[in-house]
Amino acid sequence: MSGESSALIELGFVGAPFGVRGWVKLRSHTDPPERLLEHRYLQLGLSGAWQTYQVEASGRSGGQLTVKLAGVDDRDKARALRGAQVCVPRSELPRRDDRDFYRADLIGCEVVNLSGVRLGIVQHFLETPAHALMVVRGEQEFWVPAVPLHLRRVDLKARQVVVDWGDPAD
DSSP states (O other), X not given: OOSGXXXXXXXXXXXXXXXXXXEEEEEEOSSSGXXXXXXXXXXXXETTEEEEEEEEEEEEETTEEEXXXXXXXXXXXXXXXXXXXXXXXXXXXXXXXXXXXXXXXXXXXXXXXXXXXXXXXXXXXXXXXXXXXEEEESSSEEEEEOSTTTEEEEETTTTEEEEOOOOTTO
């Protein structure tokens, strides 16, 4: 398979092991977080290697999502997955409208602020406990909180993101 329909979209990442029977904690990028658990199969990527895992069971602990993946039967195997990207094929995700997008759609987009000043290009996202940060590189590097307060307009056709963020000279 090739093309946009087979592209993987990151929906989260694997956290710490949970217990001794192979369960792991998941950090979800979806809203609500439980939407990640709607997928029976997840693609996990770590150091460039990808593997498909079936979700055998899921739950919550201390506000975090937890899953038991087929073939991950002990704490050591669960620990080996820590930090892995959790992805699904784009074709398995709901179609988005013009006001909705996936983070992967923003990679490579030009970013300008409300004054029209070009800040750079979206490189990737960083997760923090509070929210994701959009890493934008141009003449300088900016870490813009990926929240509605700062993401004012996304035009995927024009490949441009307008943000409420300071001028580079400030």
